[in-house]
Amino acid sequence: MLKKGLVILCMVISVSVADNQTVFANENTSSLRNQLNQVLSSESALQGAMAGISIRSAADGNIIYQNQGDLRLRPASNMKLLTAAAALSVLGETHTFSTEIYAEGQVKKQTLKGNLFLKGKGDPTLLKTDFDKMAEEIQKLGIKKIKGDLMGDDSWYDDVRYSLDLPWSDETAYYGAQVSALTASPTTDYDTGSIKVEIQPGIHRWDKPIVKITPRTDYVKIVNKAITVQEDGRKKLTVEREHATNTITIEGTIPMKAKVEKEWVGVWNPTRYAVTLFQQSLANHGITLTGKIKTGRVPENARKLYIHHSMPLSKLLVPFLKLSNNVHAEGLVKEMGKVVKGEGSWEKGLAVLKTEMTNLGVNPSTMVIRDGSGISHVDLISSNQLSLLLWNVQKKKWYSSYLNALPLSGIHDKMVGGSLRNRMKNPDTQGRVRAKTGTISTVSSLSGYVHTKSGKTLIFSILLNNLLDESKGKKIEDKIVSILARQ
Known part of the structure; x- marks a missing residue:
């Protein structure tokens, strides 16, 4: 049954490739095309899913491979590539708050x-x-x-306080925290509008775990209903904030001598x-x-x-893009609205963002843009438009700040490797890929730059939608980028 499904998938992919690919002839194109087509046709995780892929030369911007490159897909946090570029263009690298x-x-x-x-x-x-x-x-x-x-x-x-399509289930998560012009962060990861909760097992069985919050404050109330269990017991903890309050309830079990459990909770x-x-x-x-x-x-x-x-915007972009901070993204949208149109709102800020996209050589009329972070499931962008943006920004004076803020593959330091620190650690790709990751339910994305074995730089955008398992999407992305790196 699986083989039959794969045969059908191969037929669909071959039609898609024939209809949607633009390939510019050179000695390596045929091999690259065949390798990428093989990935698309052989990955069972893509059965029933959609894959928008765009590969460009960083030297001249020419598309050397695409699959459904003009198909609008949900970008997830690849939306932040637009927000960061617009903010640098509108506010400038030295802008401070x-x-x-x-x-x-x-x-x-x-x-x-x-x-x-x-x-x-x-x-x-x-x-x-x-x-x-x-x-x-x-x-x-x-x-x-x-x-x-x-x-x-x-x-x-x-x-x-919340962007238009924020899921209600994300309300208490740090990545869905409320947006305000006056807010605070718990640590230098700058998870804005949230509090850090650390849960350490008690000394004895049946003890309540030890709970520490950062920053120390009585603004939130901790209700600790969890218990410490035997050393080989199950770790299963929930940390939830009650709607419209700052009461955080901790329930479940944590084994003796277990590692400290850490959670970040958005405050009300x-x-x-x-x-x-x-x-x-x-x-x-x-x-x-x-x-x-x-x-x-x-x-x-x-x-x-x-x-x-x-700190200036050039430095703020590092935690913003490396750690994919949603609240930073939405704050930047409002800041652009305030600076340009005198109103710090999503409506005005997104209008500024769209104008800047036009100025940066991409076409916002082909997109659906509902927020600055990509948390919306209504946002839609094509991979060709994303790769075009990444090519055009190379010409801007602020490009070095933009590039520096992108996660660097396989580098352990959080503020260098960011969301790619545990990915693409093999010799072909480690330290050679700068790209923005993206994940929301059923969506995985990766767009950026790869330095190839032959010394060239390629621009890529991979948007995978309707996945049953986002983690499998990331493995496919890594496989595609590894192929590019070996060119």
Whole structure:
């Protein structure tokens, strides 16, 4: 039965290749075409699936191989290639995000008689240590007491927290965290709007596991219902946040001496999360707050006390693309809307992104673009358009920042190898592929650049849709890129 299915698949692929391939004659083309066709026709994981593949010369942009190259497919996180290119083009490599502190009222006898405001302008990299630095600056001004409220101002962007097609099941995941102009990250991976939860087994059987959260804060409530089981027992833990709350429940089992389990959970209301962390920093610096934590806009009569700047966009792209950060992508979309059209919204930001795609030589009218991250199952792009973008950006002055931010194959360092650090470790491909990965349910994608054995660079885009197993799609991608690397 399987052989019969493969024969039918071969027939379908051969028709697809005949109809859809454009091959430019050279001495290696025939061999390359045959090898790639063999992969497409022999992989059972592609039965019933769709494969859009586009291979170009990085030297002249000519397509040397394509399979269904003009077919619109879901790109998953390959959408971030568009977002990063548009952001570099619109905002520039040196663009930074600021966070400002304002005071309303006068300071008398070390007491601020009025409200203190924390105004966010989209920085996705704020850490607890940054709030500590801000509190230190307030302390230097001689303020020891705030006789008023601590206010969070996130009005730089609109108050729509989720992109249009975000699945409800992703709401509590770090990759589906809420988008706000005022937010915080737990670690230097910059998983914006989330909290890190670490679960360590107890010392004895039936003990509750030890739970640690980063950053340490009472903004979230941990309900620990898990237990420690015998050393050879089963590790099965769930970490879930209740909808519209910050109550995180941990259930299941973890064996004695098991490795620490780590989860990242998106918080509810990232604005209040950031302000709460700032209030903790103020308290740690001996500054007391008599009022409450609230949200509201900075009044016109308030005076600026301090301004904090993020790293430049050229450096921010590294955690964004290496680690495929969805919230960074959506924040960049809103930032483009704010800078160009005066409104930090998805509507305005995506309009800017589409304009920039035209400026970068690709055709957005052939695409469906619903967000900046690719988490939407409605996004549609062809592999030929993606490979064309990757060819055109080579001419831009910011290209080196763009290229540097792409994951590098088989390199263990997280901020170098990124999402490719455990892939393509063989000698043909290790350290020779810079590409963006992509995964959503039933979709796997990989697009980027490969340095070949003969010293040439090829551009590729592989979009695999309607897969039953995304992990098998990644193996197919690696096989295709390995063939390219050996050319």
